[in-house]
Amino acid sequence: MYRKQVRRRRAVLVLLVVVALVLLSTQFSESQGGPLHSMQRAVASVFGPLEEGASRALKPGRDLVNWVDETFSARGQNGDLKSEVQDLRNQLAKSQSAEGENEQLRKLVGLDRGGTLAGYKPVTARVIGRSPTVWYSTVTVDKGSSSDVKLNDPVVDGDGLVGRVSDVTHGTAEVTLITDNRSAVSARVLPNGPEGVAEPEVGNPDALLLDFIDRNQAIHQGQLVVSAGWSNGSISSAFPPGVPIGKVSDATVGEQETYQRVHVTPFADMRNLDFVQVATGGPKRPGVAQ
């Protein structure tokens, strides 16, 4: 009797491990429209409204816990922010005069772009769920294909670039954040800085690493980093140019390394996203699936 139980227990374990491995390998080799992806989207569609309801109901509790956590960290940030505000005021004065000149020059060359997301139709979406681990930085939003949201649409919030749409169901969409390990954004350091690739610093959801920046380039703390919107005609970045990503917090050069490691703090607070804007209906970007 006992042996039978042991055999049954082992058989269940082996069966489940095999099924899990089959699922894992099948989904890797399968296309986006495959049966496993379709099944996954169906489950996500069913759970979408439940997630939305739970997210709304639990928001006061979340805010309370985060308020306690943020109060402790805000004490330390207060002094830094005061000096930063002073610097930004000076920068604002300079940039406002530059903006006027820029506008006149744009008219001269026939360009009329209102902002970094000009040509897109922004759709405001509520964040209704998010991944629990540092390995997947994804959020689920309550707008899907029914609101014209498509694969690889850029997603921003009031502070800057958040990520891009990586999967869509009828009523929800999965947004892969720029801090996800699968994410890489072509980025540029302002004002005249070089271009590199902004990748996540794995294990730290609040930081990015700007890679492929030549070691001889002078990068300073506080410089702004925006999306480069890189394109060579046949392939291009999924993100439009000029969307703010973050600011340089540190730059280090190893002795044997060709490139320097530029640490970037994202503007968007990835842990506390409530509402985001999905930039839908933008211009066709070659090589970007939709």
Added chain:
Amino acid sequence: MIITRGIAVRLGLVVIGCVLLQVSFFSYLSLFGTTPDIVPLVVISLGLFGGAVVGAVIGFATGLLLDSVLLQTLGVSSLVLLSVGYLAGRYREGTEISNSLVPLLLIGALTTAAAAGFAAIQITLGVDAPVSLLVLREIFVQGLLAVLLAIPLYPLIRRILRPALVDSATVGRGRSPIRAGTTRPRRVRGRRIRRAAGVS
């Protein structure tokens, strides 16, 4: 654990509630610089109450649901969670839990193992991540948070599953986490016997 249709429904609701609570509440929190994860905690608790087979099956199903809801790679969470559910169940089957601290420590240790297993699978799947102090801190703090969260959640799950838990006669009168709470009916029966015997 005796699995009846009612208990199966309760188990299903616990799993769905746990996944919803995780993606809609706990994933937004930042405690000690990391995000608390209650999913391994719930699976380990169910393994401790139900045994190896229940732990493995619940772990697999919970992982599948979590990966589906978050549109992540199917099978990764299932593999990790079924392993910790099975291990928790094996511990329960092989060892008598006589101290109420044991389940909490076990939950902490197995949650740390789950976080480490998840990291190992991600690195095997090709995530280009150095094994940095940040990753190690994340794994360790996840285990610590699980112990703290288990203090209210473990008794709550036991309460939900109370009708299915078999009271172990060997446990005696100690405050064991696997007790099913069957002392009250005995007292009622004693009162009935006393009444029948004419003793007031």
